[in-house]
Amino acid sequence: MGPLSGIKIIEIKGIGPGPYAGMLLADMGAEVIVVERSSQPGGIGLPTSNDPNSRGKRSIVLNLKTPEGVQALLKLVEQSDAIFEGYRPGVAERLGFGPDVCLARNPKIVFGRMTGWGQSGPLSKSAGHDINYISLTGSLAAMGTADKPMIPLNLVGDYAGGSLFLVMGMLASIIEAQRTGKGQVVDAAITDGSASLMSMFYGMTSLGAWQPKRASNMLDGAAHFYDTYTTSDNKHISVGAIEPQFYAELRRLAGLDEEAFDAQHDAAQWPALKEKMAAVIAQKTRDEWAAIFEGSDACVAPILDYTEAPSHPHNIARETYIELGGVMQPGTAPKFSGSTNNRPAPPVAEGSSTKAVLAELGYSNDEIAAFAVAGATEAQLVG
Numbered sequence: 001m002g003p004l005s006g007i008k009i010i011e012i013k014g015i016g017p018g019p020y021a022g023m024l025l026a027d028m029g030a031e032v033i034v035v036e037r038s039s040q041p042g043g044i045g046l047p048t049s050n051d052p053n054s055r056g057k058r059s060i061v062l063n064l065k066t067p068e069g070v071q072a073l074l075k076l077v078e079q080s081d082a083i084f085e086g087y088r089p090g091v092a093e094r095l096g097f098g099p100d101v102c103l104a105r106n107p108k109i110v111f112g113r114m115t116g117w118g119q120s121g122p123l124s125k126s127a128g129h130d131i132n133y134i135s136l137t138g139s140l141a142a143m144g145t146a147d148k149p150m151i152p153l154n155l156v157g158d159y160a161g162g163s164l165f166l167v168m169g170m171l172a173s174i175i176e177a178q179r180t181g182k183g184q185v186v187d188a189a190i191t192d193g194s195a196s197l198m199s200m201f202y203g204m205t206s207l208g209a210w211q212p213k214r215a216s217n218m219l220d221g222a223a224h225f226y227d228t229y230t231t232s233d234n235k236h237i238s239v240g241a242i243e244p245q246f247y248a249e250l251r252r253l254a255g256l257d258e259e260a261f262d263a264q265h266d267a268a269q270w271p272a273l274k275e276k277m278a279a280v281i282a283q284k285t286r287d288e289w290a291a292i293f294e295g296s297d298a299c300v301a302p303i304l305d306y307t308e309a310p311s312h313p314h315n316i317a318r319e320t321y322i323e324l325g326g327v328m329q330p331g332t333a334p335k336f337s338g339s340t341n342n343r344p345a346p347p348v349a350e351g352s353s354t355k356a357v358l359a360e361l362g363y364s365n366d367e368i369a370a371f372a373v374a375g376a377t378e379a380q381l382v383g
Contacts, residue, residue, distance in 0.1 A: 002029020084112030118189030161193030
């Protein structure tokens with residue numbers, strides 16, 4: 001069992017970073033019960049059966065716009081360690097299960113709140129998406145070409161700045177609640193998290209080692225020894241030979257004998273050296289270069305797309321990818337020495353655990369049937 005075995009967490013279904021956070025918790029052994037949106041179960045995000053973020057979870061449908069649905073949720077809160085939601089500020093309170101209500105039912109409950117702008121501040125009630133959140137934190141401005149910022153998918157904001165900070169905050173609060181008997185609210189704003197991810201660059205700026213202009217720094221594509229290059233088959237490799245001993249190995253294996261390459265850290269020479277290096281890399285295919293650099297300290301790797309990555313020998317050896325429910329997807333991470341993350345169970349159909357969970361809460365068969373009549377649930381009451 002994973003290290004979170006015995007921890008029960010309620011996930012109020014949302015999109016993007018919320019379900020991913022729930023997946024990480026479930027992968028580490030927590031019992032995660034997803035409360036689907038009763039008005040449109042399965043109607044947001046990917047279909048559950050194709051969504052890796054839904055794996056390893058139980059699924060129930062409660063109509064949280066009815067007193068019966070809210071009361072069932074609060075009964076579940078009484079038996080859980082944490083609950084998290086991704087509504088705009090104030091929505092959970094209006095529905096009747098805000099932090100004050102949940103903490104009154106269970107003083108040890110951790111209430112996680114996942115939003116883009118946070119629970120306070122002038123933008124807290126405004127709509128937004130990943131691209132907007134990282135715009136305000138310096139993250140987006142730092143990535144791209146000299147001409148314009150480039151979108152890093154929705155990884156930097158939603159998932160790195162959002163999901164991971166929510167999970168970290170919830171786990172820290174669960175530990176504290178076990179020690180003190182008191183739960184609390186975790187206000188996980190994607191803006192806060194993505195700002196935190198930029199910490200190193202503030203330090204580098206204070207030392208005169210970084211400037212805000214894109215494509216002018218060692219790590220943002222300006223340096224010839226830290227960039228991507230096109231190969232003869234129109235594929236690509238990545239080069240990250242920062243340290244002098246790694247740079248020397250890069251030069252040796254790539255045949256970069258020209259004296260000009262001695263000036264590794266002379267930024268004025270970087271454009272010319274990049275052109276020379278690009279010409280060398282363009283002489284071989286991606287896989288030919290991969291074979292040349294394989295296992296060396298030159299810090300060179302083939303750039304694989306997400307369909308190629310599962311077949312790389314290193315990823316196979318570490319079981320980095322798994323096939324689950326007919327869908328190839330990343331496996332569990334991180335790995336532990338003293339506990340084992342079980343292979344995740346495939347995603348279940350929306351609401352398929354509703355009857356079982358309600359029964360565990362003490363509802364009789366007649367009461368569960370009445371739930372359906374009252375519109376508190378809209379899933380088939382199976383399982």
